[in-house]
Amino acid sequence: MVNLLYRRVVSTKNVNNGVVADIFSELADLLELKGEQPFKVVAYRRAANNIRRLDTPVEELVGTAQLLEVPGIGEAIAEKIREIVETGKLSLLEGLRSELDPGLKELVTIPRIGPKTALLLYNKYGIRNRRQFEQALADGTLVSKGFSAVLAKSIQTALSQIGESSKRMLLIEATDAAYTLLDSLQQANGYDFRVCGSLRRAKDTVGDVDIVALPTVPERKLQPLALELEKMNGSFLAKGESKISWLTPHGVHVDIRLANKENIGAMALYFTGSKEHNVKLRTLAMKKGLKLNEYGLFRDSDGDLVAGASEEEIYRTLGLQYIEPELREDTGEIEQAESGKLPTLVDDGSIQGDLHAHSTWSDGSSTLEEMATAAEKLGYKYLVFTDHSKSESVAHGMTEAVLRRQATAIEKVRSKHPKLEILHGSEVDILRGGKLDYDDATLATLDFVVASLHRKFSSDTNLLTEAVVNALENRYLKVLAHPTGRLLGRRGENGIDLDKVLVAARRNGKAVEVNGQPRRMDLPWMWVKRAVEEGVKLALDSDAHTTGELLNMQFAVKNARKGWAGAKDVMNSVPNVAKLLR
Numbered sequence: 001m002v003n004l005l006y007r008r009v010v011s012t013k014n015v016n017n018g019v020v021a022d023i024f025s026e027l028a029d030l031l032e033l034k035g036e037q038p039f040k041v042v043a044y045r046r047a048a049n050n051i052r053r054l055d056t057p058v059e060e061l062v063g064t065a066q067l068l069e070v071p072g073i074g075e076a077i078a079e080k081i082r083e084i085v086e087t088g089k090l091s092l093l094e095g096l097r098s099e100l101d102p103g104l105k106e107l108v109t110i111p112r113i114g115p116k117t118a119l120l121l122y123n124k125y126g127i128r129n130r131r132q133f134e135q136a137l138a139d140g141t142l143v144s145k146g147f148s149a150v151l152a153k154s155i156q157t158a159l160s161q162i163g164e165s166s167k168r169m170l171l172i173e174a175t176d177a178a179y180t181l182l183d184s185l186q187q188a189n190g191y192d193f194r195v196c197g198s199l200r201r202a203k204d205t206v207g208d209v210d211i212v213a214l215p216t217v218p219e220r221k222l223q224p225l226a227l228e229l230e231k232m233n234g235s236f237l238a239k240g241e242s243k244i245s246w247l248t249p250h251g252v253h254v255d256i257r258l259a260n261k262e263n264i265g266a267m268a269l270y271f272t273g274s275k276e277h278n279v280k281l282r283t284l285a286m287k288k289g290l291k292l293n294e295y296g297l298f299r300d301s302d303g304d305l306v307a308g309a310s311e312e313e314i315y316r317t318l319g320l321q322y323i324e325p326e327l328r329e330d331t332g333e334i335e336q337a338e339s340g341k342l343p344t345l346v347d348d349g350s351i352q353g354d355l356h357a358h359s360t361w362s363d364g365s366s367t368l369e370e371m372a373t374a375a376e377k378l379g380y381k382y383l384v385f386t387d388h389s390k391s392e393s394v395a396h397g398m399t400e401a402v403l404r405r406q407a408t409a410i411e412k413v414r415s416k417h418p419k420l421e422i423l424h425g426s427e428v429d430i431l432r433g434g435k436l437d438y439d440d441a442t443l444a445t446l447d448f449v450v451a452s453l454h455r456k457f458s459s460d461t462n463l464l465t466e467a468v469v470n471a472l473e474n475r476y477l478k479v480l481a482h483p484t485g486r487l488l489g490r491r492g493e494n495g496i497d498l499d500k501v502l503v504a505a506r507r508n509g510k511a512v513e514v515n516g517q518p519r520r521m522d523l524p525w526m527w528v529k530r531a532v533e534e535g536v537k538l539a540l541d542s543d544a545h546t547t548g549e550l551l552n553m554q555f556a557v558k559n560a561r562k563g564w565a566g567a568k569d570v571m572n573s574v575p576n577v578a579k580l581l582r
């Protein structure tokens with residue numbers, strides 16, 4: 001059985017080059033914020049870049065003279081690398097993290113603001129966090145106090161270009177914020193918490209975090225919880241006995257509502273939404289002589305409570321099948337629930353392996369061996385390595401010669417993991433006209449082929465669509481990866497005609513990917529739903545570039561559920577790898 005909640009275990013075990021490099025980058029940023037001498041900052045940044053580009057795992061170099069041959073790595077940095085490899089962290093960085101104000105660190109996340117400007121804002125203009133900055137920018141006080149009007153204008157433009165989407169979090173960010181908060185509130189004791197809102201519905205971006213709190217102590221309201229929150233470094237937007245709105249130290253908006261044993265189901269239902277789903281439920285209730293709100297389901301005639309303690313009971317009383325939170329978007333789920341035709345959704349346990357993962361052979365930062373070990377720990381039956389093809393030079397795409405060497409390297413790793421089927425695949429670029437980046441003779445040497453559009457060779461959506469449709473004819477191609485190419489909050493969809501693509505995929509018997517990278521979530525869930533309706537098979541993938549990212553699979557699963565996919569729609573729910581390769 002696969003357990004994707006394995007998260008921390010897997011992601012902290014391996015100290016790969018990417019992790020070490022990230023630690024040095026963060027160290028450089030924080031030292032700069034602290035006003036440390038520039039040469040130190042530059043040195044750490046250089047070390048980070050060089051470690052990131054290293055071909056050998058830095059772990060293997062610790063204690064050898066070879067490590068000191070890497071440009072930018074002297075005795076002092078080598079010692080720090082040893083500490084990271086041995087303990088998984090760097091005490092110097094841990095110290096800095098707790099020493100620096102989170103609000104100051106947040107300022108650096110604003111476009112056009114580097115450490116220097118952040119310090120200026122903090123020290124000279126008294127700006128303590130991103131929210132205060134945006135306020136002072138909007139109402140003009142910043143410029144009237146002497147802040148550069150040119151820079152202010154340029155930041156404003158940058159912020160408006162990123163637009164609303166930048167104010168929404170990725171699903172993974174909201175998940176982390178919510179569970180970090182709940183972990184520390186568990187000590188507050190005396191409440192059970194339920195995460196609701198768009199986070200529970202697994203939307204790919206989340207505006208704010210909604211939590212329903214059920215006291216386990218009689219007569220308890222929200223004041224004791226407010227006291228707990230006061231101990232943390234956030235700020236209150238509203239503080240009542242049945243409702244709290246609070247900003248975490250990282251500026252994440254959290255709404256908390258009080259429930260009781262009789263109405264917790266109704267509260268959870270209401271605050272899970274979506275609003276459209278709720279509206280339709282209320283209308284349905286009215287037709288049945290009932291009234292539904294956040295306090296329960298009541299009979300019109302005498303006002304008596306008929307259901308409220310559980311969502312299941314409320315749905316049942318309304319004559320509906322239970323509706324999973326991911327489906328609550330008013331896209332036909334209520335109608336299907338009325339006639340008892342909702343599908344059984346795919347879940348983490350259905351997933352038997354990962355069909356799209358990278359290694360240090362292209363732009364990944366974990367080795368083949370590290371990735372295989374992590375996949376085995378997840379309980380997978382198979383793992384496909386799909387490093388980039390030769391045209392993808394920014395991602396260290398492999399020439400045919402390198403691909404052959406990788407085949408030999410994979411053979412070696414196989415012998416150490418007899419229980420895991422390790423497949424040699426490739427993420428092959430789709431080129432102009434639909435030609436693939438390796439010729440058929442090369443593709444024939446591989447076990448599995450995933451193909452994707454990376455570089456836009458044209459902005460003409462007809463040409464892009466045509467290329468993808470042609471590529472889907474290739475006999476070796478198994479999966480079309482991240483079809484829209486979107487990067488949430490950064491880059492929109494490529495505009496290809498997905499209706500045509502789905503038809504071509506079904507005609508050729510190819511699967512379409514549900515990529516679980518939190519910034520991709522591609523196909524988007526509405527298109528997953530269409531693919532399922534069209535009978536196109538889905539491939540749920542992590543697109544991992546590190547061992548920890550194998551757990552992106554959980555977001556692919558959530559996104560597939562949101563598109564009504566059952567295990568039968570998912571290619572990698574099949575345990576027998578031979579079936580997959582037919």
Ligand code: DGT
Nearest residue numbers: 197198206207208210270271272273274275278279
């Ligand atoms: P978000 O935060 O923008 O990603 O989306 P949600 O769905 O979490 O929306 P939010 O936080 O404004 O509200 C949480 C839930 O509360 C929402 O899904 C449904 C319910 N809700 C909020 N406002 C209304 C309303 O005016 N009418 C109804 N029926 N429900 C509402």
Ligand code: CA
Nearest residue numbers: 197198208209
């Ligand atoms: Ca919300």
Ligand code: CA
Nearest residue numbers: 208209210255
């Ligand atoms: Ca909310």
Ligand code: ZN
Nearest residue numbers: 356358427543
């Ligand atoms: Zn990839």
